[in-house]
Amino acid sequence: MFHVEKMKADDFPFAVQLANTMNWNMTEDDFKFMMNLEPQGCFVQFNGNQRIGIATTISFEKAGWFGNFILKEDARGKGAGTFLLKHAIDYLKTKKAETIGLYAYPQLVKFYQRFGFEPDIDFSVLKGKATSPATHKPLREAEKSDIPEIIDLDGKCIGANRKKLLEQILLNKRNFCFVSTENNKITGYVTAKVYDEMAEVGPLICHANRQEAAALLLKNILNRLNGLDVFMYVPKKEKPLLAMLGEMGFKEDFRVVRMFLGPAVSKKCIYAAESLERG
16 A cells, blocks of 8 residues: 655655666765655655655745655556656645646656646756866856845746745855856856766746846856766756857756746746756
8 A cells, every 4th residue: 555754864864865767976965855845745655564765856835846755666667656746736735835836857748748748948967077277257256145146036037935945055164156247246156066076957046038147156156166977957958058168078967858847937037957856
């Protein structure tokens, strides 16, 4: 008999082991981070008393995001995935989410379409070594006093309030954030979450049709990360950015499809994802 429980700290080893069967390179700290952000929205699925799957979600007021979702291989194809996905969707709807997003491997698009999710755009998951660009205009690093303006810009661009996520990233002294400005107003920003020997770049938010500003933000953050292995998640439609990153040695590791249950978000800006788990 399937049932779902809220994830607890003693579930972390199982979650890490299961997630990394997909080469996601996750640690217990990743699940602690998700639990801090959405303590009621991280789940473990059971068949009887045996753990068989995990799912994580995060709510941003009108928008929700469905993140880690994986079952043990011998539990697949028996209705367990449907059971867990519906549980996660129901949770986000109780949080008043009017739209729910996720990133799907291409082979799973039809599975999610069965539940009303529709494809939006394709993203490249890029991997490379951060290097210092030969020439770039230096931008300033964000200060604590910039956080409200960054959150406001982010919300206007994607139509969701990601304050609880962005504050956690921006207040962590290990991380970096650069901003672009016009007339003393912030018009774009990029962050990097730094781990031991690697970093994730994102989110990147920039006003629409400002490809040069977006490229400059990326050059500044990659210069700051010089020498680290870097992952980032860039829409396939952002061809100038992808071309620039390709020249810097970044290569596509794999591709995902962004899907939404409800109206699509992040339509009015240049956007690179914060992560595959949180949009």
